[in-house]
Structures are given as C-alpha cells and as structure tokens.
Amino acid sequence: MQLALVDKLILALYFAFVLGIGWIVKRKVKTSDDFLTSGHSIPTWIASLAFLAANLGAQEVIGMAASGAKYGVMTAHFYWVGAVPAMIFLGVFMMPFYYGSRARSVPEYLKLRFDEKTRGLNAMTFAVMTIFSSGISMYALGRLFELVLGWDFTASVLLSAAIVLAYTYLGGLTSAIYNEVLQFFLIVLGFSPLAIVATIKAGGWQGISQRLPAVMTHSWSYVGKASENPMGVEIFGLFAGLGFVLSFGYWCTDFLVIQRAMAASSMAAGRRVPLIAAFPKMLMPFIVILPGIAALALTQTAGSGYTLPAKGGSYDYDVALTTLMAQFYPSGLLGVGLTALMASFMSGMAGNVTAFNTVFTFDIYQSYINKGAPDAHYLRVARITTIVGVLLSIATAYLAQSFNNIMDFLQLVFGFVNAPLFGTFLLGMFWRRATGHGAFTGLLSGTLAAAATHGLTVAEGKGGWLGTVVHIFPSTMAQNFWIAIVAWTTCVVVTTVVSLATNAKSSGELKGLVYGLTEIPHDAVAWYKRPVPLAIIVGAALIILNLLFW
Amino acid sequence: MGDLRKPSGIFFVILGITLTAYSFTGARAPLTDYNLNLFTGLVMLGFGGTLLWLAQRAS
Numbered sequence: 001m002q003l004a005l006v007d008k009l010i011l012a013l014y015f016a017f018v019l020g021i022g023w024i025v026k027r028k029v030k031t032s033d034d035f036l037t038s039g040h041s042i043p044t045w046i047a048s049l050a051f052l053a054a055n056l057g058a059q060e061v062i063g064m065a066a067s068g069a070k071y072g073v074m075t076a077h078f079y080w081v082g083a084v085p086a087m088i089f090l091g092v093f094m095m096p097f098y099y100g101s102r103a104r105s106v107p108e109y110l111k112l113r114f115d116e117k118t119r120g121l122n123a124m125t126f127a128v129m130t131i132f133s134s135g136i137s138m139y140a141l142g143r144l145f146e147l148v149l150g151w152d153f154t155a156s157v158l159l160s161a162a163i164v165l166a167y168t169y170l171g172g173l174t175s176a177i178y179n180e181v182l183q184f185f186l187i188v189l190g191f192s193p194l195a196i197v198a199t200i201k202a203g204g205w206q207g208i209s210q211r212l213p214a215v216m217t218h219s220w221s222y223v224g225k226a227s228e229n230p231m232g233v234e235i236f237g238l239f240a241g242l243g244f245v246l247s248f249g250y251w252c253t254d255f256l257v258i259q260r261a262m263a264a265s266s267m268a269a270g271r272r273v274p275l276i277a278a279f280p281k282m283l284m285p286f287i288v289i290l291p292g293i294a295a296l297a298l299t300q301t302a303g304s305g306y307t308l309p310a311k312g313g314s315y316d317y318d319v320a321l322t323t324l325m326a327q328f329y330p331s332g333l334l335g336v337g338l339t340a341l342m343a344s345f346m347s348g349m350a351g352n353v354t355a356f357n358t359v360f361t362f363d364i365y366q367s368y369i370n371k372g373a374p375d376a377h378y379l380r381v382a383r384i385t386t387i388v389g390v391l392l393s394i395a396t397a398y399l400a401q402s403f404n405n406i407m408d409f410l411q412l413v414f415g416f417v418n419a420p421l422f423g424t425f426l427l428g429m430f431w432r433r434a435t436g437h438g439a440f441t442g443l444l445s446g447t448l449a450a451a452a453t454h455g456l457t458v459a460e461g462k463g464g465w466l467g468t469v470v471h472i473f474p475s476t477m478a479q480n481f482w483i484a485i486v487a488w489t490t491c492v493v494v495t496t497v498v499s500l501a502t503n504a505k506s507s508g509e510l511k512g513l514v515y516g517l518t519e520i521p522h523d524a525v526a527w528y529k530r531p532v533p534l535a536i537i538v539g540a541a542l543i544i545l546n547l548l549f550w
Numbered sequence: 551m552g553d554l555r556k557p558s559g560i561f562f563v564i565l566g567i568t569l570t571a572y573s574f575t576g577a578r579a580p581l582t583d584y585n586l587n588l589f590t591g592l593v594m595l596g597f598g599g600t601l602l603w604l605a606q607r608a609s
Contacts, residue, residue, distance in 0.1 A: 004577075006568065006572050009568070010565065010568065013561070013564060013565065013568075014561075017557060017561045020557065021557060024557075046554055178554050181554060181558065182554075182557070182558050182561065185558060185562070185597070189562070189590070189593070189594060189597065193586055193589070193590050197582055197584070197586065201581060304581075305580065305581050306581060326580075327579060327580050327581045328579050328580075328581055328582050328586075329579050329582075329586065330577040330578050330579040330582065330586055330587055331572070331577045332568070332569050332572040332573070332577055332587040332591075333569065333579075333586050333587050333590055334579075336565065336569070336590065
C-alpha cells in the first residue's frame, strides 16, 4: 500500500491536533486529582464517548472485522449479548457504589469495601495487565504498519508512543479523554465508508445473505448446538460465559473503562455515561464487523475483484480490514482510514497508560511507598509514572515480538483475572456479609481455578499443559467462555464460604459501599435522562437488533 | 479547557476541505466507482460545521 502526500498530510494534521489538545489541557492541570481523575468535571457526553473509545483499540477494530469474516454476524454477540447488557447493569446498579464511595479507582473501592490486601492484589494485577495490554497494542500497530505500509517496526512504535506520552504527560486523564472523543469520531467517520461501499459491492445485505451460508448471517438461529455454528459455542456457554461473566467482568470492573465514567461531574451523570455509550456501542457491529462479512462474501463472488489472502489452508482473516481499505479507499480517504487506525491504537494505548498511572500513584505508591506527601509530590509521581508506563509498554511491545504466543497468553490471563473479579464485586456490592478474607481467597481461588481449567482442557491445540486432558473444546472461544464460568463460580463459592466463617464489617463501615446501605439520590432531571428509563430504551433497541438479525 | 466541540469541529472542517479539494484530482481506488473523497469530504465538512455551530450556540 503506497501513501500519497495527501495521506501523510492527514496523518500529520491528526498528530498536530492531539498534541494541541494536550497542550491546551495542560494549563488546567494543577493537582494530582486534576491529572489522574479529571477533577470529576467531564461533561457526560464526552465521558460517554471516551468510555467507548478507551475500549475501541485497534485490536478491537481489526479483530472484530477478522471475526466477522470468520464467524459471521454471530460476532455481534460480543456487543449485543456481551457489552451492552453489561453497560446497562453498570449504569443502573454499580455506578452508585463506585461514585458514591468517592473512591478514586476500582482498587480503592476494594480497599474501602473489603481490605488492604484485596486492594493490593487487584492493583498489582491490574497494573501489570494494563502495561502488557498497552505494549501489545503498540506491537500490533508496529506489525501492521510494517506489513501494510512497509514502515520500520521501531519507528512506528516509537512515533505512536511519543505522541501518546506527550499528550498524556501534558494533560493527564482529561487530555486522554478529550483525545479519545476525537479518536472516536475519526474511527466512526473513517471506517463507515468502508462498511458502506464493501456492502454495496457485495450486493447489499441481501446479496451477502445469498452468497454466504445462512449460519454466517444469523445471530441466533444456530446457537442451539456448538457443532452447528462456526464459533463452536452453545447457548449456555454464550449466555453464561460471554454474556454474563466475561462481559460483565470487563465492563463492570475494569478500571480502564470505569475511570471514564467516574470522571463525570456527578453520580447521576456517572450513571448515564455507560447508558448513553450503549447506543453507539450497539451500532458498532455495522462499522467493525460488517466489513469483515462483506469481505468474505466478495471473496466468494467470482469476478468481484477482491479476495481475502489465503493462510494455512484457510483465509488470513486478520487482514480483512486493511486489504479492503487498499482496494476500496482512494488516496485521501486512505489517509483518513489509516489515521483512524492509528487513532484506535492510540486511544487504546492512552486508556491503558492513564489507568496505569492512576492505580500506581494512588493504590501502590501512595498506599505502600510514600503516604502523606504533599499533593505536588503525587502530581510529579503521576507524571513520572506516565513516562515509566509508556517505556514499559515499549519494552512489552518488543517482548511480544520475541514470543509468538504472548498475545494468546495475555488474553487468557485477562480472563483469569477479570472473571473472578466480577464475582468479588457482585458479592461485595450486593451482599453485606461478604468479608475481606472471603474476597481475597475467592479472587485467588478463582484465578487458580481458571488456570487449572486451561491446563486440563484443550481447544485448537491450546491448553492441556497440566498433562491430563479431561475435555476437548471445539474452539478456543468456547474454552475461554468455560474458563470464565469456572473462575467466576469458584470465586463466588469460595468467597461465600470464607465470608460466612469470618467477621463482616459493621453496617456503619459499609455505608455508601453496599446495596441497601447506600443512598441513591433522586435525579431531578427529565425522565429520559434518568438511568432506568434510559436502560429500558437501550434494552428495547437491543432486542430489536437481535430480532432483525435472528 | 473550553468546549471540545471547537477543536473537533475545526479538525473535521479542515479534513473535509482537504478531501473535497482532493476529490477533484480524480483519485480512485481499484474497486470503487464512486468519488468517495468527495462524498466523505462533504460529510466531514457537514459534521465539523455542526460541531462548530453547536459550540457557538452554547457559548
């Protein structure tokens, strides 16, 4: 793929704007709170779009197009069964505790609700995960630009890292959030034309439906049996694994996204953030999944002029998006598409870096290393942590380059940690009898149970490292769903048993942290801005989408 | 910081003008029959203009 001068100018224009936003925001950053939590002053619509964009990394954009080509419209379950219901739950039920507790981070909430060791465990694992996640995002960017544009891997990694570092160092969370909104607009406007022209070229949805097997264009009709659909998952695994544990585990407990909602100006606004974000989220499959489905349909249409590259007896699904761009985007729009891709990498990376510096500064440095220092000191530590976070991410990007399975491994570790964490939060927020000892042992047991399940089962040659294989899954996706189910269940059972055997905190200590002991202020706003009516509207729209693609 | 709609609006207006102007060079992609630069440029121009108008109205 060759870039024209106009494409390079568009990329340069984007870099200038993101750096400019960082520079302007810098003047408003006076305290560590401004830098790390935006001083709880972000308007709702901005926080909502940032909430989405922080998750809209390039792995998501490229990965969902690849999954669309591989699994068809069933991939939309990640949004319509997974993300959106979890966002509704977060907005209606969980935000009052996050916001009402006045915690500055998710680990800090765990400290207030449970104890120091539970916070420490979560802070450490989260810090490591965000660095690896950011590094892998960088690695993916470097590899993509190396393959597609012939750019040097190191140059791509260092350029993106330098820009993210510059604007997060200057303006902290506010700068990251403001840039994420710009990045969100760019991603939507940059990829929508591709979805439209590729679908038209494939004959519209009707043409795609005629060219592909029915299982690729129906989201629910083939989930009765794992053997009948390309994902290899059955309805229980789909609902319990993806729809409940994995999605709720990510959207309701991952500080990377929660941080954006917590930056809103009030509890009512914080509750609206995930609910408003749910509207664009449920439409994202049309931008990120549809091009992949259209790519497969075009491949199976003689004379279409487009073919997915082959790889190992199948197709190289990972390049669906970039090969479509090369064939359908002229110079100019190609620059916009690549800038959108760069934007998605950078929003994912900045999201991880800002979550990392907050958790490190508040939950590790201020809690264990240097308590009671002046605020200016913590602001300096937060800025230094931003630099360290980016440097560690670069190192991780090179580590990922050396180990070809590190991405799979980390994806798995993510599941190991987030699934049991959701069990801990569910009990912590809705059962006042849950104790710190229970939460800590539950979290550890859930993670160990996840590892054991992976070690005792096999899917597509992965897992089974404990020597004995007790079950073979039809796909790694099914394996991941079941690992999450086992991890969550183990965490809930162990937390419950240990909690019943240990002393709980008093009701006074749990005020603002647990359901039944937290006062949820009545929202004096129009009915359509209140969480429950908003959730009902989101839910109804979600049902309609599912029925349309049944 | 001021209203985010202002810098975003300016960004998309510049992008829209660039694409619209570039569309007259006749650049085409291998599999596209439409003048995508023109259509997308106009959409971005409209979007950027709307953001600026909203920011102006709010101030």
